Amino acid sequence: MVSKKVYQPTESLLNQINSPEDLRKLDREALPFLCKEIREMLIEVVSKNGGHLSSNLGIVEATVALHYVFQSPEDKILWDVGHQAYVHKILTGRREQFSTIRQENGLSGFPKQKESPHDAFVAGHSSNSISAALGIAKAARLSGKEQHTVAVIGDGALTGGEAYEGLNNAGRSKERLCVILNDNEVSISKNVGAISKHLANIRTKPHYFRAKDRIEGLFDRLGAVGRPFKKLIVSVKKMVKDSLYDSNLFENFGFVYLGPVDGHDCNSLIDVFQRAKSLNRPVLIHMHTTKGKGYSFAEENPGAYHGAPSFDAEKGGLDIISEDCFSCVFGKELARLATEDPAICAVTAAMKYGTGLQYFRDGIRDRLFDVGIAEQHAVTFSAGLAAQGMKPVFAVYSTFLQRAYDQVLEDCAIENNKVVLAVDRAGIVGEDGETHQGIFDVSFLSAIPGITIFSPSSYQELKDDLFSALYRTDGLVAIRYPRGKEPAELAVFDAAFAPFRVIGEEAPSVLLVTYGRITAQAILAVEALKSHGVCAAVLQLNQIHPIPDEAILEALKAGKVFFFEEGIAKGSVAEHFGGRLLQAGFSGTYRFRAIDNQFVPHAPAKNALHHLGLDAEGMVSFVNQFI
């Protein structure tokens, strides 16, 4: 197969890899060539499909080395956050489907237990891999299996509290557990806090661990000097040794620490993974990688390729965020307000660019706080700011706010600490799929006593709502808005702030109630219904919680009321709205359509909304069932 001489493959190596077993048949010398082929495939496919390029380019050699040493699927490999599992998918029998990644009905952009036995655990949200790996390792021990479990976690994910809870429980567990710290010196935005500095410290002492041996040797030689210092030296030696051997964070947690190792050198990686495997106990391997490795555009600007839409592979170069999107409008408007009001602070959990907070600069930069991937801290920290009279705005993706539900309830709501939650990526997010859909926030937030929730459907409404949240609303407020642009149909509504609006016929017999971007679809649906002679109108809510009394009165006037909602049905505004109608003695027809008891798989948002019956066509056919 593969010659041991100056190695030069004559045909594609990658095309021979249909399972990790095939990989393990290759000679070590062949692996760099395989890595080169994998990089080419990554760039080709991700430039077409969009996705997480930088993180996957950074982990090519490590993934190859992992599958070279560990025996998946018997050994379990977990990918924290999950978006760096593309190479893993290519090597575990999904090479031919790889071109479908993130496409509807294609491979998921994240590990999925249901997709492959090689995907040991679901991933999507950060910092949970060590906890899951420990569960898997304990189960193996209880079942008498001798498998190894590996969790690959980035330095960014390590700023999340659950990673620490995992380390705290795993380090002393005695299980066959390897934690591989993929340290690329950048989390999604620039890394923050003590952990990143600690890692940098270790990295800048490349000979640090060899030095341990040197110091021990020194003491042995000093001992030979004998005489006056002998006794002191013996006791001090022990103390220094203790200190040296308990000298970094991970050793404090009880892990054997191996590293740092060059994450782009297959040979070193294989050696260190083999050593880790042979120890049969918790080991942390500190691996240093370059995000975007091997693709100059991405190496220079990894943030821009974190989660990217499709782009031109030859030219590279794409903007981090479109100038024309809800996130951007939010960020600019908040920065404008903050310039005028010194109490306004902005908080982000490692999503400065994703949430549009890069506009916090010049005179207001000291009021922008990037706390790392630490949503719990972000919310409590905001509540602390608020308790002292500041006006903190925490900008966060809907799906990640789930991580801080308790803090919103306990630290913000109970004492009415005035925090504004800017809930980005609310609703269907598209290609990221099940783990990232922003469809639960309305349900879990609206149960919180005292909260006000806005859901603007246009840029102008978003600006109005932000002002209203900061200056006209008491207590905790959430403003939720979708990924991407405002629907063109809604840009025209730039009237003064209104908690709701009726669009269409006066005194309609059929009323479509909705909010957010699908208001545009409801308007189209009403047009279609009208063309069939139905007297219909849209009631668009802007303040979705508490539902304005006047909006309920409008609905009571209509005979047939239909609510459409881009969110989970249980605990939805549609359900609250129905409850209000019922309690008000409404005797007409009320039906609602929301996302009922299902997770929504990855697909372009437009397609997903179509499948859910939440576009104009779906709305019309739903209404037609009852009129």
Next chain:
Amino acid sequence: MVSKKVYQPTESLLNQINSPEDLRKLDREALPFLCKEIREMLIEVVSKNGGHLSSNLGIVEATVALHYVFQSPEDKILWDVGHQAYVHKILTGRREQFSTIRQENGLSGFPKQKESPHDAFVAGHSSNSISAALGIAKAARLSGKEQHTVAVIGDGALTGGEAYEGLNNAGRSKERLCVILNDNEVSISKNVGAISKHLANIRTKPHYFRAKDRIEGLFDRLGAVGRPFKKLIVSVKKMVKDSLYDSNLFENFGFVYLGPVDGHDCNSLIDVFQRAKSLNRPVLIHMHTTKGKGYSFAEENPGAYHGAPSFDAEKGGLDIISEDCFSCVFGKELARLATEDPAICAVTAAMKYGTGLQYFRDGIRDRLFDVGIAEQHAVTFSAGLAAQGMKPVFAVYSTFLQRAYDQVLEDCAIENNKVVLAVDRAGIVGEDGETHQGIFDVSFLSAIPGITIFSPSSYQELKDDLFSALYRTDGLVAIRYPRGKEPAELAVFDAAFAPFRVIGEEAPSVLLVTYGRITAQAILAVEALKSHGVCAAVLQLNQIHPIPDEAILEALKAGKVFFFEEGIAKGSVAEHFGGRLLQAGFSGTYRFRAIDNQFVPHAPAKNALHHLGLDAEGMVSFVNQFI
């Protein structure tokens, strides 16, 4: 006032303290006598009112010293978890009200911003104090205030991930922030994991920090030896120094570390607090205390007095958990099933005794996992166990499950990993009040696709539901049950498992729908209604989600349906039930009463339910409005 000679107070010192200013007027020598008086007050009041005795006895001197050094309310003192703030309350103008603590309309058992300007931040759930303190400190800096912020956190709370997120952000912040680690070597149950071992390591090296100076001295003297080792010594000296000065977890986080200090020696405490204050930067003070200090019963068994009902102060001695309560029935039954089924595992987040898991012993102890105060980890760890075919049951208080909402949704539900959540303290919990009420779980859990939720109203139903959850139900299951005993009225129903049950008249015109322990109240209400000639019955749900179709059909037969729910209204079963009726074309009267848009303050559960209109009397008067 106070003599500097051999000090012996002639009158009560405590009676002179109406504010921290009064305290600071005392001579240092007087403080131990003051502490003695405080202890007596603590034992007297807590033995009557119930509450957290051990933790408050342990922190008497530290609280006195804190208020002696820091100037509350200008300086901000935060109490993590909050139940160790009794002494703080006594010293900050609430001495005379202290006898009302935890009583209805009395002082809260936790810090409350609304209760006093000295309560800088709400507390109740663990591990958030550092995050809140950092927010407060940042706000102070932005406002140009020179205040100090102090967070007091126990070693138990330090196992929670948010504490780590806070440390990671606070350590390098440059703010005037003191974190006081109250290390009593026990969290609520026995402490677990690497952090507790790390703290033990530091504690067992009492001269460790003095040793730093000794080693430096050694090197200076070695340097004088000169000759062959001189050069090597110089470079090694620097390396060893670096290691020594970066040698514990907290220094890794960027804090100045002071300690360990004896937490029962006022003088030492005042000295170390003054030093910390003078540093004007993040400092961590490691303080060693004895839980239950000064009360022999509590010192010997601090766990029993963690959160205790009232007891006999003279005799001490009370059981950790009643033999007759839902938690206990659950723990025994799960242990019984686990003895027969080797796949069953039990997981707790530092609440082994509170949740009844102490029955996991003998042959099954290796399947009980106490992960520390780390609910996020507990859920993901359980999902990891489940991914490998184990049957994990995570027993957790409803209010603390809020901390792991994201993990339940992402790590359990999306991949259908079979985890059973045993949700203890569901519903009104009584004296712990707002921060601890278990009234949100139904709302946030029922939105999760694929989940099944049971809410047994009797011990027998709890056992049936547990069996059903483990063996008859696919995917994620929650079983929620209240604190305390089953209502006597419900113990009689020991029929085979049923998802719901109708109690009372056949074909009633008035149907009261409910679930859980207030079913007993609904039965009483129906009796009362019947005595006034109303044909009524109770529909008691056991499986509350998804609502059984047959239960909806039962309700459709009745003309007037009333739902009573011991939980938050938004996202309640009552709301889901109404939605189902509405969509089924129900034309009768439907009204529900649940906890609407409010937090429920501390009061005995019975009183709280009365105020909420959820006892028989309230139900009857509610129904009478509509018939």
